[in-house]
Amino acid sequence: MKRQILFISDGTGITAETLGHSLMTQFPGVDFEERRYAFIDTAEKAEELRQQLLQQPGDDRLILLTVANQDIRKTLLDLPGQVLDIFSFAVSWMSKALGQAPEQHVGHAHGMVDPKAYQRRIDAINYALTFDDGLGRDYAEADVILVGVSRSGKTPTCLYLALHFGVKAANYPLTENDFDSMNLPSMLAPWKDKLFGLSIDPFRLAQIREARKPGSSYAKLNTCRMEVQFAERLFKRYRIPFLNTTETSIEEISAKILSVLKLEKPLY
């Protein structure tokens, strides 16, 4: 079953699309065809979109709206399809709960433009880039240090933690030297409470490494199997909490890390 789903917003459309993706997981049998229409922030753009959709097939399309402006919303409610005006619904609820009328301007919901918060995000990104892959010297400033074998997902997770939570995340790659001694690398030893391990299925790891360095011994299944085994043994030996990233998205890994290390950070 094929079905169009449209995310329409007078802002970035990120809220509509994020909610939409959550909803779509509940209907795995439907083959959704997604479109995002962001920054529909004037009556003209709204009307133009309406005309455009009227000329296309798909009157049974699903439409998720997150629009703050009343006038634009009127036109959009009238779009050809089944419209869920989720934002108005939630705003009304909140207005009643708070006993306050809402402001109807397009919100800076994402990333909060407050200069201080912005600076924290940027600092965290710079930190992740400086302390990537065992670079950098001193982990005193780190909120978390991700540990794992090469290509287990450390860098993207550090960047996500920085961008979305302003968390300073360093990462340290485990290599043969570490497995020979089976000791915690001396650089990490003073910061045991900040460590979090990433593990991965050796088959998946071999695939990822093969794509990067085809035919290398580094990408061989045996190498991967051995490295992952050693890494998990090290995690267990030093009681480092760890997570298998094979079936886990960057978002889930990040949220788990915050949850396990009890880092209370709001989402940007």
Added chain:
Amino acid sequence: MKRQILFISDGTGITAETLGHSLMTQFPGVDFEERRYAFIDTAEKAEELRQQLLQQPGDDRLILLTVANQDIRKTLLDLPGQVLDIFSFAVSWMSKALGQAPEQHVGHAHGMVDPKAYQRRIDAINYALTFDDGLGRDYAEADVILVGVSRSGKTPTCLYLALHFGVKAANYPLTENDFDSMNLPSMLAPWKDKLFGLSIDPFRLAQIREARKPGSSYAKLNTCRMEVQFAERLFKRYRIPFLNTTETSIEEISAKILSVLKLEKPLY
């Protein structure tokens, strides 16, 4: 007016918090105190949370739920506070619109764990890191090339575009050499359609640079003013679309770029 707002989920909580932040922008007079409770995915955890909240003040707290599991939801609906079960509401709507019953498992809504999509994201992140700050040689593979003076927001935007949209984004810093000639840098000339400029208020730029290199001539207001002026002149001369990032979040900048360059990429 101070008010607690809780984001509770059996998954990462990202959907609840994203929607919550959008809603909060509509009530700027309220001083919200946010808490996220992620991975509340067993009846025990739900009951534990209920007991915990019962012992804390704040019965007027707002609670945003995004929970797929029915049994857990029952407990959570009973939490002390005003509960908005937004996910159920939207799922019911969608179920009716589709004529299909929903599955009630916790969804992998974020980042889509499909290995191919994951690989695209990772490739895009590697691309952004390799082609950061004028590094890398050939922009043939780039989806977009961000151009702007140092510290105008290029790197965070490239990383966001990579992480969230799998967009391959390079960035090129404009420097004195470019301003002397007022020609488009030769590396960029073949890829005019992929260029997007970032500009920034000189005062804000001076602040950001000062935090990074205190007392440097690089951070002087005059330097910043001149560089920004030249950069904007260059953008106009070559008809490069550009955006002032001063009051714009990384999310908004990214969404604008996709919208202007008509890059149709779903959000991860």
